[in-house]
Amino acid sequence: MSSFPPYVLLLWAGSALAQLIVLVLLVPKGKFRKLPFFAAYIALGLCQVAFLVGLYSAPELAKDTIRNLAWYSECITLAAQALATTEILKVTLRPYQGIWGLAWRTLALTSTVVLLLVAMATRGSWDGEKWFEINRGYHLTFATAVIVCLLLIRYYSIQVPAAYKMILAGFCFYSCTEILINTVLQALLKTSFYAYQPIWQSSTMLSFIVALSIWAAALWQPFPVEARPRTPPSDSIHQRLSPEINERLRELNEKLLRLWKMEARPQ
């Protein structure tokens, strides 16, 4: 731990505190029950901080071992991040079965394409920077997938509760800044990243704190009330939606039929 400059340690402490605040904000009104994966992601983040403090404080471990163990822990939190985001998207799109079906297929396709592009772009340049490349590749795929999903949501004019929108925005912002930081540092510092670890640590930590602030602001907002009764899904959905859809369709149908009659009428 003593190898890090004080400002990095300060940022580290700041990030731990911010995570703790977000975790506390998840407790009232059972918000953690609505987004269990998001709560787990924040909790895992806190555990990761504790793990890293222990890891960097252990003098008997080799540098390579510390580095690999630190990155393994990052893999776990990144997987939790993906799960938390999917959870929010699923909760948002649950009433729109068709759009959700379209969204996950689009996500799968986009992610595969981006992963292939990343693999092609980073082929052969993995020596010593493997973890950074993997990290950047992940964030690139993640951010693209979330943006594509948000574009779909906007295209179909689906209302996303403000709190969920802000959480997604926080994730996306964090991933985009990670890509930017990794790319700029790689370009400007040329030589190995490890010589400049404090700069990388502080910049990524700073962007994570910004993301945590966005999430804290999101958790101040009220969460949407669960309107769906917990009865067998298909019947209850139809019972609830059918009259609404019929009413709307009747209205639309009438309008369009009128328009169509006008169009078909001989001049």
Next chain:
Amino acid sequence: MSFPLLLLFGFAVLLLVLLGWVLRAPTRLAKSPADPALADEADRRNVTYFPQVKQALAADDFAFLASRGLPLLARRVRKERRRIALAYLESLRNDFLKLWGLARVIASLSPEVGVAQEVARLRLGLTFALRYEMVRITFLLGLAPLPALGSLSEVVGRLAIRLEATMRDLGERSALAAQLASSLDGRGLDTP
């Protein structure tokens, strides 16, 4: 900075810009009139006025005015009619946007959304946007592209037909679901 890194940097910036745009509140493209009767009337008017616009842009009137030795009047008439044609074009676009919006609402309510259908509609939208801009620019340059205007009207008409079929299908499915639900509520008993 090497080219791949520059590309990555640009892509990340693009993603951030897209994020900002996506999170922005959507703006309404067309103002809806407060009076529903007026809205209905507007719906009725826009698509059906192609023959009149076609007549207004026909070369015969201008040739007649020019042959009578009234070139100034001919020019003025041409300018006025071009303005009318541009207004028609704008209303045609509004019609298309409205229908497109309706199609999206239908898709979002549908329990199954076909990728092919959605892609086809997106392509239709892009085609319309491209044609619209081409026709508008040609009008602004002082030419009258009647065939192109006709094909734009056709695109709107075709979309209306497809939408009608989709809505009928959805309506039938919803009616069936409602019927099923009510028969389940009545435990299979027919009530008057």
